[in-house]
Amino acid sequence: MQAQTSASWSSKIGFILSAAGSAIGLGAIWKFPYTAGTNGGAVFFLLFLLFTILVALPVQLAEFYIGRTSGTNAVDAFKTLAPGSHWPWIGRMGVTACFVLLSFYSVVGGWVLNYVVHAFTGAVTPGADFKALFEQTIASPFSVLFYQGLFMLMTIFVVKGGVSDGIEKANRYMMPALFVLFLLLAGRSLTLPGAAKGVAFLLKPDWSNFTPQTMLTALGQAFFALSIGVSTMITYAAYLSKKQDLFRSGNSIMWMNLLVSLLAGLVIFPAVFAFGFEPSQGPGLIFVVLPAVFMQIPFGTLLFAVFMLLVAFATLTSAFSMLETVIAAIIRREEVKRRRTSRVVGTAIFIIGIPSALSFGVMADMKIFGKTIFDLWDFMISAIIMPIGAFGIAVFTGWIQDRQQVLAAISEGSSVPQTLIQLWLTTLRHLAPIAIILVFANTLGWI
Structure with a gap:
């Protein structure tokens, strides 16, 4: 059934690093630490670990099945596997979500690039008012648009090179660099006086923090962390050969993501506790609290610059x-169209993202349903489209597709025991949809 694309990954590790790079973004390095900080630390981390393995990973593997079996983009994948049905709307929704998501994700990416420049040009110094610096950074119209544009240019430059020459090549350097630098930073943070309190906060559970709300928040973070529900993994898996072991690849990607989340916690929490800060600082943790923390460490300015470079990589x-x-959904395997399409679509995403970029400055008072443009897009993607997409993918693979066909396709190239593969499908059919409904209902305030 697979219609191989004209582009493909040049190696198994290239796919794993690229898919891990997709999953390891702001969810692992920015969102996980502040969410763990505001939800009790170790209890949240353990629940996040459990839900990632039991719920998020099965859905990710379902996306792998859809992508590799069809061998095509996220929209045509559903047309190939369920011709004449309405299921391609799941793919269309995923592609639209990626377009909108990148329009405001690139804004935060721009903040990160700006902070890299801040760190290397002396704006981040001992005694500086880091709250004022952050507010100034996100409110300046010229600054936010310039760095958002720079972020999109860098993204376009890599993607227009294609899968093996662009995305894979970039991830081959960026992902190992991310792990090495994170290990060095975590080592430095763990040697600070008083760091043990931060380690205990992250790894020693205080069961008084075990609440239904913490469980639902951890479940939501598990979905967010593995990039499921927006068809990115369908797209990446379409470039795979049938020799690739999907189970082992998915397992590797999951553990790499969990490792980076853990390392982010081990960089941030020991340092936060060592210098008497509160871990429950919320979204401003890496932009406001961390600079102040790093400034109290020898070579802190350089270390902070390295940390922000890591965040930029991710x-x-x-x-x-x-x-x-x-891009894959538009060019439909016609690689000759890639370069021009990347430039046009990337520019369109930048333009659509301008109101989000200005949501903390000149357009801060413009509210829709009580939310800024940035917050509205964020809510629509994270709270509505991602859960619906993940639910659709779980139901499509678990219930709509022929059970034996799914088991045969996912087993191809895999040395994983059949009992484990059957357990995956059972989990996908029953546990995953229920968990997704709970996250969806909780995010919308229904429970």
Whole structure:
């Protein structure tokens, strides 16, 4: 059934690093630490670990099945596997979500690039007012648009090179660099006086924090962390050969994501506790609290610059997958159209993102349903489209597709025991849809 694309990954590790790069973005480095910080630390981390393995991974593997079996983009994949049905709307929704998601994700990516410049040009110094610096950074119209544009240019430059020459090549350097630098930073953070309190906060559960709300928040983070529900993994898996072991690849990607989340926690929380800050600082943790923390460490300015460079790497690798999902759906394997389409679509995403970029400055008072443009897009994608997409993918693979066909396709190239593969399908059919409905209902305030 597979109609191989004219582009493909040049190696198994290239796919794993690129897919891990898609998953390891702001969710692991920015959102996980502040969400863990505001939800009790270790209890949240354990629940996040459990839900990632039991719920998010099965849905990710379902996306792998859809992508590799069809061998085509996220929209045509459903047309190939369920011709004449309405299921391609799941793919269309995923492609649209990636377009919109990248329009405001690139804004945060721009903030990160701006902070890299801040760190290397002396704006981040001991005694600086980091709250004022952050507010100034996100409110300046020229600054936010310039860095958002720069972020999109970098993303376009890589994606227009294609899968093996662009995305894979970039991830081959960026992902190992991310892990090495994170290990060095975590080592430095763990040697600070008082760091043990931060380690205990992240790894020693205080069961008084075990609440239904913490469980639902951890479940939501598990979905967000593996980039499921917006068809990026369908798109990446379409470039795979049938020799690739989908189970082992998915397992590797999941553990790499969990490792980066853990390392982010081990960089941030020991340092936060060592210098008497509160871990429950919310979204401003890496932009406001961390600079102040690093300034109290020898060579802190340089270390903070390295940390923000890491965040920039992770943010870009996720952006590659979002843009690729849109490009693949448009060019439909006609690689000759890639370069021009990448430039046109990337420019369109930048333009659509301008109101989001200005949502913290000149357009801060413009509200729709009580939300700024940035917050409205964020809510629509994270709270509505991602859960619906993940639910659709779980139901489509688990219930609509022929059970034996799914088991045969997912087993191809895999050395994983059949009992484990059957357990995956059972989990996908029953546990995943229920979990997704709970996250959806909780996010909308229904429970």
